[in-house]
Amino acid sequence: MSTRHEIHLWGALRPLAGGALSIFVEADTIREMFAVVGEKYPGMVGQIEQGIAVSINGKIYRDQWDVELPQSAEIYLMPRLAGG
């Protein structure tokens, strides 16, 4: 049984989740989390494909989908940004 996490959404994702500020997902890794999010909210699949950054307890991951989601971690989805 995977752990239940609150996933905070950034502004652009909220409309795709019916305006919710955050959603609840049962997952143990970033990969599992995105799989569940994709099922629950098909509207987000495009965004997930384009790339979403995940902040876990303040550490920002853009590509490492194997990273585990610790118990009661603070999780934020953020746009995948470009730098110069």
Next chain:
Amino acid sequence: MSLDLQNPKLVEKKFKVIGSRVPRPDGIDKVTGRARYGADFTMPGQLIGLVLRSPHAHAKIEKIDTSKAEKLSGVKAVITSADLPDLTKGDRMMLDLLENSMARGKALYDGHAVAAVAAIDLPTARKALKLIEVKYKLLPHVTDVDEALMPDAPIVHPHIITEGISSAPMKPTNWNKACEYGHGDVDAGFKEADHIFSRSFKTEQSHQGYIEPHSVSASVSPDGTAEMWVCTQGHFVYRNQCAQLLGMDASKLRVTSSEIGGGFGGKTHLWAEPLALALSRKANRPVKLTMTRDEVFRATGPTSSTSIDVKIGVKKDGTITAAFAELRYQSGCFPGNWAEVGAMTAFACYDLKNVKTIGKDVITNRPKTAAYRAPSAPMAAFAVENVIDEAAKAIGMNPVDFRIKNAAHQGTKSSYGPVYGPIGIGPTLEAAKNHPHMKAPLGKNQGRGMACGFWFNFGGQTCVDLNVTPDGKVTVAQGTVDVGGSRASIAMAVAEEMGINYEDVRSVIPDTSALGHNDMTDGSRGTFSTSMAAIYAARNAITVLRERAAKTWDIPLDEVEWKDGAAHAKGAGHGNRTPLSLADLARKAGRTGGPIAGHAETVADNAGVSFATHIADIEVDPETGRSQIKRYTVIQDAGKAMHPSYVEGQYQGGAAQGIGWALNEEYVYGKDGRLQNAGFLDYRIPVCSDLPFIDTQILEIPNPNHPYGVRGVGETSIVPPLAAVSIAMTNATGVRQTHLPMSPPRVLKSLKGKK
């Protein structure tokens, strides 16, 4: 590769090579003129490519007749968008790239490509361009960010409807995207405040201004294989995107990155490269396409112009009770998410109970914007830091102490959402407070300003291949383009890890056929993530070397340790064996299992955010509004400075670019929507006599996520200058400066307002 090797916690405590100022491997080539940049490459039988560009800001292309040009002797290919079919399978971002490289039915800005030719020489290609007849139907245009949001503004793209708002409007708009960040209750927060400060700001569009214009040489063969020599910040990304846009196999498109004459974000993006490939494919000859400076300004990717409102509520004791900003960013003729980045970074330096930022990305008839060094953060910092400065003064607090009181720290909930881990803004502020610059006296008509800046650093995908040569030296091949000296840092990391001399490591950047995909040099990732991968590759090579030594001595692997560039037998029985040096093991490699190498393919996420504090002194001529920077200091955390000279160089370069942006750099558009100053004469980047020496203070707070504690340093240094210089100007003139650049006419006008 086993995880423990990749454990960043394995931090080398005492460094032998890291932190020294060794000569860069590309130094001699660059001081003797031998280094080969984009335009320095020639292919046998090469044609010259030129691009025909729209003189109009917004126009329907009713007809393009290329027949006369095609008939001209010496012309080998002429292309239009018809030669670049849409193969993007609904990927709108890729289609935008394609459409930006060549207009599809509509010219969207002054300088938008409409056709291109390849001919045997430049004069012939120039003649051919003149023979192409384009029938335009002019459309109304808009180039200002605020005007583009007016209800009656001309619409740039009929297909765009505002994204990111729950009640999405049904009709087309230039407002392509909305976003919102923050937490708490700002309205309640403003009610708590003793004072509320609010202002509106504008910044004009600036360009990265790299000295080397874009140049690409492409050779496409009928069998589908192709080569491209190009100046880019990321040859793997160029390969992937060009292959997709032209329907080629990435494996068959071999891209070599030339020495790059500056990028700062402007060379992270495709411009004319697809055209060079399409011309070569059509002509079945190599094609070299080099932009003129005029084309670089008109048709590559400057950064956004902006319009920003900031409101801050403050208690008498200096506590910020609420902070709000609306940021409108002009992204050029295609959607961008630059306002989003501005909205995330605006208040990132502060610990705020109630904060809200709204970002609006706006489309106009200007060139497609691209990243420019910490993209979007400098303008947001300019607006926010000015109101912070105003608030501090109004309540009678020293601006440094006011910032220290409200600075973000470990555990602060950031304005963009997550809670911060250990961060470095506090130390930069304390260092600024204690810096002699802060106490130095000021002269007549002089003012001092200080400001903070924040930037996200990135890591990303890196591929490094380390090989030991039979003579016991090492080559390290990295996929990350070296824009400012990273080849030196990478060789240093390998020398450090393997315990050998820096001079014995050859650091190179091979073409895309030699390594796996590697992200581009952006997001301050170059030295951070590439040195990490190089260290892991070295550790893997060391494991192989220990195995070879164990085999040679016929003892267990765990009884062989690697130190000072040699294998040492340890433990009872064979402690007295003469160590086997790298050279010994390399010479015998054939008999112990073949060539010796180490590889690393990594994703270096969690690069750690970065903060800087800058101090600027300016002198203004009150009769003309002309100003001069008298003194400038940059304070920034480098984690660990691998090569201090090049860390200082990044600090100084970012500061100089920010100073130019603050004082004189801007895109000037005429009423006709045409760019008026597409050249270095009137797009005024700082010259040598405009600047003082730029003092730097490198803080070294080790980054827990890098084996040597390294933190990216490339971008943050451009974030504070706009704010620091404008606050200095405000203090020198007594008038709050709210519009950048602070060109003499603008400053003089603001002084008139005062009288």
Next chain:
Amino acid sequence: MGVHVHTTVNGDAVEFACGEGEVLLDVLRNRLGLTGAKEGCGTGDCGACSVMLDGRLVCSCLVLGAEVGGKKIETIEGMADGMKLHPLQQAFIDHAALQCGVCTPGFLIAAKALLAKKPDPTEEEIRFGLAGNLCRCTGYDKIVRAVQHAAKEMRG
């Protein structure tokens, strides 16, 4: 048409044919294979194409190839003395006075011309002496320091 020109580049007698409107920079780069001088702007505003023409510092993008018959041209390729770098070249490496390096050849030519006129320049004289050369990477700090150092060394 075209013109046939005999001239001297870095002490070597060379001859070339070029178009009447072809600039010296293109002749050096495309006909003589000397790509050390760079085109940053083509309008004399960046100095990346700096060369010496009969002892005067010029932008080779603002000189016609047809004009240089019988003249003496010095480029970055002729600055080092065989294996030995010119003190300015060495100082630029030692002081990290280059990042991307594309402006470096122009700066070295201009700095050499400056020191020939003013062996002991003030910081201000160096800054104004090099104001015709744009650098976007360094903020000029390390360039000015490198020139100060080389000048000291050259004075002995």
Next chain:
Amino acid sequence: MQFAQPSSVKEAVTLLVKEKGNSYILAGGTDLLVKMKSGSVEPDLIVDIKGIKGLGEIKKTASGFLIGAAVPCAALAENAALAKAWPGVVEGASLIGSKQVQGRCTIAGNLCNASPAADSVPALIAAGAKAVVVGPKATRKMAIEDVAIGVGRNALKKGEIISGIELPKKLPRSGDAYLRFIPRTEMDIAVVSCAINLTLDAKGAITKARVVLGAVAITALLVKGAAKAIIGSKLDAATLDKLAAVCSAACKPIDDKRGTKEFRVEVAGVLARRVAKIAYARAGGKI
């Protein structure tokens, strides 16, 4: 396109007369080559006058100085006698472009290019310099202020070339100066400029003056009213105010990428004050 390197002015004139298409004289080429690169001019004939004997020299003559049409601006500053006699003229010529451009550009070219912002022109007008114009039939001398007749347009007729610029002898107790306004410290085109040449009597009162403004109209302006405003004075505060006001009032500027009308009008006055003080001091006056 033809490229010619005549060895005499006469030969150059003949070439220009014969050419049916667009012919251009190449002295420094720092304007011509930029226009050729942008495609805004496409010459059929380029006449390089640098090979013509004498045109590359600065001569001290009975009546003052003769500066050959092919003399690069850098050479003006290197001529001690000229720099001593006409510091304002040399200042103007030394401000054109970069050190690199200085090695090529010429004051005759700067004059013929007829940009309202030309740096060397205001001081030459203030000095009362003349252009020696050689034509197919005759040689004539033109006051510098008569050469430019519009933006990019000059008064030379087909086949005419300027062989040199004559500067008069410097009068006793006189001095000239030139200042321009640019946003950076170097490499910019003047947004506003001002040159003043004045002569004092034994008591330090101004007896003669010529005040010229650049970049505030389609050509450089010789502002007679400004001269009147200071003649007879010792440049007291009230006179300087008057000078500034007259100069500002004389401006007929445009808004462009380099500056606004109101900025040019105001700064013209500011520069006039500053230039007048320098010229006055150079003439030996004390404020």
